[in-house]
Amino acid sequence: MISLQDDLDSLVNSPSSFSEKAGERGTIKPKADFNAGEDAAALKDAIVGLGTKEKVLIDILTQRSNAQRQLICEAYQEATGRTLLEDLKGDTGGDFEDLLVALITPPAAYDCHEVMRAMKGAGTKDSTLIEIFASRSSKQIKALFEVFKKGRSWVHFKNLFPTVPDIILKFCFCFQGKRDESTTVDTEQAKEDAKTLYEAGEKKWGTDESKFVDILCQRSIPQLRQTLVEYKNISGKTLQQSIEGEMSGDLEELLVAIVKCVKSVPAYLAERLYESMKGGGTDEATLNRIMVSRSEIDLMDIRAEFKKLYSYSLLSAIESDLSGEHGDCVKALCGGDD
Template sequence: MANKGKSTRGTVKDFPGFKANEDAEALRKAMKGLGTDEVPIVKLITSRSNAQRQEIAVAFKTLFGRDLVNDLKSELSGKFEKVIVALMTPACLYDAYELRHAMKGAGTCENVLIEILASRNTAELGNIKQIYKQEYGCELEDSITGDTSGFFQRMLVVLVQANRDSEGKVMDSSIEQDAQDLFKAGEEKWGTDEEKFITILGTRSVTHLRKVFDKYMTISGFQIEESIDRETSGHLEKLLLAVVKSARSVPGYFAETLYDAMKGAGTNDCTLIRVMVSRSEIDLLDIRREFRQNFGKSLLQMIKSDTSGDYSSTLLLLCGGDDE
């Protein structure tokens, strides 16, 4: 069922007075006959929680003997189809699916691995690993080691272990030590000791890391992000920065991810869809607030100016309001 306790900062919640059969009938009606009526599809799917959407899919099969997702795929196309199918994917499966498809076939989409593995908490990572194994018959770690290399691979493997210290655990005695170790491993060293960065950033609790970052600033006169920027490069740099930003603020990290997906020429729609869908029941309200604060414009306005058609309508409804 819906993830209680955690979903309070989402824009999408359980729909009151929900009736799966009625919704299934409304969707069938929207797709039956000549042409598809996209408006009811958008309105209905964006206003039901993921758990409710799964119930609608079951009702659809029971009533009509048809697979709802397959019907939607055959009636819709392009980015609109992609966002609707993402919304119809069980939440627990969605991350595993995205990780799998980032590694399948020729080339690896490192940004997807970075975004998901750097931002999910220990419980979420444990869940992803379990579902990945069930769905694809292999360990997530094995897929990662088969598809990546070097220190980038090592950091991903550390994150996938999901053995970060429990939330709230702060080892006061080692805050100074960790900050000094990071300083010695980077700014003070000729070359960089990546292992030290990987161990500390990959295993300490988020609360502990925030204190380490403050201490690091005092010792070095730099923000840890500036040092990572100077000391590392490529995918490893992106991954370490994502871990640091997520430790500081997960909504802040996603606000920046969304902004980067839309700024400049061309929009990275895959990222836009993934973040909007996967955070819609978790913390999209907080992401909106951070977005407004950090970039001086509302997420809603930026989506409006960067997307069009039914695809745009879907994202705007998920966004759930303006922050101007």
């Protein structure tokens, strides 16, 4: 039987979704022999004709890369004088509309939209903020902030979103693409960081949260994986076990999410998908966000982790939970059974 320590040791050199090239483990690939004009014309016919042909919308928008969808949007506006966004909003509705709009939105703009939506209104959706910032690469987070607006400080964030807990805001601001992206591992630094985390949490009366945010937000993924190994050596527990035992609320959820993503973004997002569909009612916003944002990155790996964790496939979960055009569109993104 493989021990937890062995698992951590093997983790250090394992592939990471943070460094994977787009498309390698995604379910959506760029279409060969792509013609934006032809796709735009087909979408126009599907929308403008008598009754919307939802299957055409799904077939085209789920089988093109996001970059190709942007070209389709340009061709559509040139051909019709209207934006595809306006026509989709005028001709579809509900969760299906939300999903189609997400598909034609550039990735950084979509992440920014989801962050802003999570921060506004009654009750901040902290889990959405945590999910996005914990699972995105430095490049993705830099792009998100560029969409939001350059030069905003943490104070600006606090003024804009007074209902968001301070620890979540600090975390989001610290994550402005500051993570080291090197692949080399400094074992002595990992030991030092592990000791710092142990003394800031497990060994301390009260938690020095700033030490956790600084280390977990800025060290490279390989470096943090080595730190997890060293922490287990010092503490006798995993860092996740210590966090869950010592902390609660937003801080616990935040730090556990980071640790889970350091180990495996696909496994973390598989859990998020499961949570979005379990029990009565579906969290369609989370389901849409993960399926769209990971469809060209690592959705194949998320599918594999889902099957490993829950003993049934992601596709079968979607089929049980969703119906109609929205269900058909999500299934198309899923790309197959396992």
